[in-house]
Amino acid sequence: MEENNIMNTYGRYDVTFEKGLGCKIYDTEGNEYVDFVSGVAVNCLGHSNPAIIKAITTQSSKLMQSSNYYWNTPHKLLAKKLIENCDHDKVFFCNSGTEAIESALKIARKYGSLSTTKDKNVLIYMDESFHGRTMGSLSVTGQEKYQKDFRPLIGGTQKVQFNDVEDLKKNVNDKVCAVIIEPIQGEGGINIATIEFLKAARELCDKYDALLIFDEVQCGMGRLGSLFAYKKFSVIPDVVGIAKALGGGFPIGATITNKKASTAFVPGDHGSTFGGNPLACAVGVAVLTQLVDGGIIDKVDEKSAYIKARLLNIKEKYGVIDEIKGIGLLIGIKLKTDTKKFCKLCFDKKLLVIAAGNNVVRLLPPLNVTKPDIDEALDILEAVISKI
Numbered sequence: 490m491e492e493n494n495i496m497n498t499y500g501r502y503d504v505t506f507e508k509g510l511g512c513k514i515y516d517t518e519g520n521e522y523v524d525f526v527s528g529v530a531v532n533c534l535g536h537s538n539p540a541i542i543k544a545i546t547t548q549s550s551k552l553m554q555s556s557n558y559y560w561n562t563p564h565k566l567l568a569k570k571l572i573e574n575c576d577h578d579k580v581f582f583c584n585s586g587t588e589a590i591e592s593a594l595k596i597a598r599k600y601g602s603l604s605t606t607k608d609k610n611v612l613i614y615m616d617e618s619f620h621g622r623t624m625g626s627l628s629v630t631g632q633e634k635y636q637k638d639f640r641p642l643i644g645g646t647q648k649v650q651f652n653d654v655e656d657l658k659k660n661v662n663d664k665v666c667a668v669i670i671e672p673i674q675g676e677g678g679i680n681i682a683t684i685e686f687l688k689a690a691r692e693l694c695d696k697y698d699a700l701l702i703f704d705e706v707q708c709g710m711g712r713l714g715s716l717f718a719y720k721k722f723s724v725i726p727d728v729v730g731i732a733k734a735l736g737g738g739f740p741i742g743a744t745i746t747n748k749k750a751s752t753a754f755v756p757g758d759h760g761s762t763f764g765g766n767p768l769a770c771a772v773g774v775a776v777l778t779q780l781v782d783g784g785i786i787d788k789v790d791e792k793s794a795y796i797k798a799r800l801l802n803i804k805e806k807y808g809v810i811d812e813i814k815g816i817g818l819l820i821g822i823k824l825k826t827d828t829k830k831f832c833k834l835c836f837d838k839k840l841l842v843i844a845a846g847n848n849v850v851r852l853l854p855p856l857n858v859t860k861p862d863i864d865e866a867l868d869i870l871e872a873v874i875s876k877i
């Protein structure tokens with residue numbers, strides 16, 4: 490019945506999940522799976538985290554929604570907590586990753602419109618990028634398979650080769666209002682931006698008075714071992730889009746701007762009915778408190794090193810792995826074999842992993858994953874690889 494009534498937008502596994510605890514998720518038949526997908530980098534604190542449950546229970550019994558025509562305490566607290574931990578100044582709240590990017594693009598267009606340069610509206614984006622499914626985000630998503638059936642997309646966009654400084658230089662000029670980059674392309678296959686490329690982007694944006702936007706929807710919120718991904722690259726963007734892990738499973742997104750970018754919007758320019766609602770923001774505060782004050786992010790690098798060492802060992806033992814990529818707990822395994830089939834083999838052995846790009850399998854464990862959970866997941870992975 491569900492199959493008949495749910496719109497046909499995803500290729501789904503034949504399983505219905507019903508509950509989860511920590512790194513484990515359970516289907517309706519009672520089977521237990523090790524979850525290294527985490528709702529695609531969303532459940533940063535695992536399933537059924539007590540701090541998140543408490544925040545939802547407490548806040549929902551007080552106030553869930555009041556409208557952005559009024560202030561509420563959780564949105565002020567969450568904005569304060571985010572700003573205390575970055576180099577920026579203002580936050581706009583929304584409900585998802587694509588909306589966080591839409592806001593960033595609108596800020597860029599508004600910023601360009603305030604310039605003395607005429608038609609300063611060009612958005613530069615990267616080949617193999619992924620920024621979301623709404624028309625604006627899709628228009629700067631550099632993958633033909635996502636764009637091809639939805640043209641015409643928004644105008645004033647220009648694609649450049651990721652990590653190609655010369656191509657970037659050729660295309661950034663005074664008509665450009667923003668350059669948008671994922672510090673690590675998640676969907677595109679765990680492609681890491683070079684520091685040289687990000688520095689060049691920063692310099693060109695300064696030179697031509699354009700905004701540098703980082704899409705940290707997947708790689709932000711501690712996944713790389715720092716709350717914000719840009720800190721790992723020592724390049725500070727003007728605008729940062731975050732979502733996925735910010736609510737630890739509850740829908741919320743945010744666009745963060747520095748002083749240069751935050752003056753662009755004035756009342757009436759942008760909005761969101763649900764954005765900044767007290768419930769989502771109370772959850773966001775609980776998540777950040779765990780991640781930052783609870784020391785969870787501090788342990789990401791150590792866990793990453795442990796996983797990578799085991800993966801390297803597996804790589805050397807069997808001829809199936811080509812390369813191990815990624816930073817922190819955003820780990821990509823480039824395979825010499827079909828990734829879709831590989832993910833299904835893992836699924837059959839009760840490990841959830843997800844593909845990225847054409848030949849990469851992603852490991853996205855919760856950031857509070859334990860060593861026994863890691864070992865369980867990697868034992869299954871090794872069993873699958875040894876069979877291949």
Ligand SMILES: *Cc1c(COP(=O)(O)O)cnc(C)c1O
Pocket residue numbers: 585586587588590619620621622671675676704705706707708732733
């Ligand atoms: C998931 C993702 C998005 C889109 O987020 P949604 O919440 O699905 O709209 C945008 N950018 C990146 C880098 C993502 O990984």
